[in-house]
Amino acid sequence: MKFLSVFLRTLDKINPPSKVYAHCDVPCGIYDIAPAKIAASTVAKMVEKIEALNFEELDKPTRNSFVRMVMTKEQHAELCKRELLILWTDFFKPEHLAMFPDLHDAFWQATKLCSKNKQGIDPQVAQELQDAVAKIGDMLMEAKAKAQK
Amino acid sequence: MRFSIFGRFIVEGDSMAPAFLKGERLVISFLPYFFGGPKIGDVVVLRHPQQKNLLLLKRINDIKDNKYTVIGDNLNGTDSRTFGLIDRKNIVGKFVAKY
Numbered sequence: 001m002k003f004l005s006v007f008l009r010t011l012d013k014i015n016p017p018s019k020v021y022a023h024c025d026v027p028c029g030i031y032d033i034a035p036a037k038i039a040a041s042t043v044a045k046m047v048e049k050i051e052a053l054n055f056e057e058l059d060k061p062t063r064n065s066f067v068r069m070v071m072t073k074e075q076h077a078e079l080c081k082r083e084l085l086i087l088w089t090d091f092f093k094p095e096h097l098a099m100f101p102d103l104h105d106a107f108w109q110a111t112k113l114c115s116k117n118k119q120g121i122d123p124q125v126a127q128e129l130q131d132a133v134a135k136i137g138d139m140l141m142e143a144k145a146k147a148q149k
Numbered sequence: 150m151r152f153s154i155f156g157r158f159i160v161e162g163d164s165m166a167p168a169f170l171k172g173e174r175l176v177i178s179f180l181p182y183f184f185g186g187p188k189i190g191d192v193v194v195l196r197h198p199q200q201k202n203l204l205l206l207k208r209i210n211d212i213k214d215n216k217y218t219v220i221g222d223n224l225n226g227t228d229s230r231t232f233g234l235i236d237r238k239n240i241v242g243k244f245v246a247k248y
């Protein structure tokens with residue numbers, strides 16, 4: 001066995017082994033607006049469904065639905081924030097600021113809207129979040145298109 | 150590299166520590182899988198599903214309908230939680246020995 005080990009190490013000196021990554025942070029390089037868009041749409045849908053609930057009837061099923069909808073809204077607003085932060089911190093680089101001078105503000109406003117959607121139940125705010133995410137999606141597409149040229 | 154009959158690899162990164170440490174040299178082979186498919190618990194070298202040139206060292210955590218869930222021993226790595234289930238064709242070979 002030792003002979004085999006010596007033989008293989010000698011072989012490595014002539015022809016180095018391939019690297020195999022057991023890495024903690026391999027950048028996958030996959031950046032997409034879709035998860036943030038879906039999360040923002042879910043928030044809007046939950047707001048719509050909560051608004052449609054009949055609060056005159058506070059029976060158990062209605063209360064149960066209400067709690068579940070609020071939970072889902074909360075979770076997806078958080079998910080949306082996380083997905084946006086990944087794009088902001090990992091995909092966009094300082095050179096993108098030349099293309100999009102309002103880049104930081106767009107992300108700041110969008111992530112703040114995630115929090116605002118957690119705090120309240122307002123269709124207008126939910127729509128604003130969807131619009132903000134769509135705007136960032138456009139920036140992402142434009143930046144990717146430029147990188148491919 | 151589609152399959153490796155007998156390949157030499159050097160570990161980069163810590164997601165499989167302490168079983169596999171950075172700099173350790175491994176022999177990987179697809180031969181064991183000629184006589185039976187990969188099994189849960191096997192340590193395998195696989196091609197990243199979205200980055201074909203990137204080879205990863207992971208452990209098979211689950212198998213369903215010929216799709217494999219691969220996870221690092223340390224749950225802070227990039228694995229099936231990030232890139233989803235993998236096909237058998239992505240598996241380059243099974244860990245056989247260190248040298």
